[in-house]
Amino acid sequence: MKLRQSPCAKLDTIPIFDRLISMPQLPDVPLDGLYGDLVMDHYRNPRNHASISDADVEAEEFNPFCGDRATLQLKLDGQGRVSEIGARADGCSIIQAATSMLCDQLHGKSLDEVAEIGERFRHAMKNGAGDDDLELGDLLALQVVRQYPVRIKCALLPLTALEEGIKAYRARPG
Template sequence: MDHYRNPRHRQPLDMADLAAHEFNPFCGDEVTLKAQLDGSGRVARVSSESQGCSIIQASASMMAEEMEGKSAEELEELARLFRELMQGRDLTAEGLGVLNDLVALQVVRQYPVRIKCALLPWTALEEGLDELRKSQSE
């Protein structure tokens, strides 16, 4: 609830290496994700602006906190683990450790229709990573 009431990383970024926007037309949830990378390819700054229910806002805020300092590969692993957590898959102790405080969002699984709310910021992250990978290979 703290991340819903006091979301982190809401300040917009003008220049971003990674950017994505996701919208769920069924409920109106919306998230815009931007990140700047440092010279070594790690997230130096992140902006996550979300609108909608408390779940999307908390998930986006918590995800943004976990993104800082991570490489694209680490972000892909984080997103994979979070998606598996939301799908009810058993994670190893190491996987749970990687997720850190994000494990608290597993309570959302009790409300299957709300899982999409928790996953929307992660869908934006995965989309942004795909676009980043494409731009780096050109």
């Protein structure tokens, strides 16, 4: 009978520091990767940065990890399409840029289309963007955030607010 090697046996033969050194390291990401031109542009010049009165869809979402906040408002026209957007974000560059980029994609869309963009964005942040994700526009610049797992939450915060807002709007009687 062949004896199975114990799980630790192989490791024990390697001094601990060789083991640490042989561990695969995450690839180095150049800093301008996360803070690229497009991200910084949306951060410095956020689109739709406003507060609108009598919004139809409205939601605010907090990141409990840091207290950051994204507030989204949508006004719908007679055909149920987005006619006005109010977006505000208090927090890091990624939350602010993501809020601006997301809202930029919503003009003239129906709520179903808005929800589809949201789903596509969430999927792309989780699994990576594909060839058919071009309609995400500037949001694709946030793909770099996937290399900083703790920051993905920042990028998705405005989307979570948007989803909650749509859910509340649809649940409203009448």
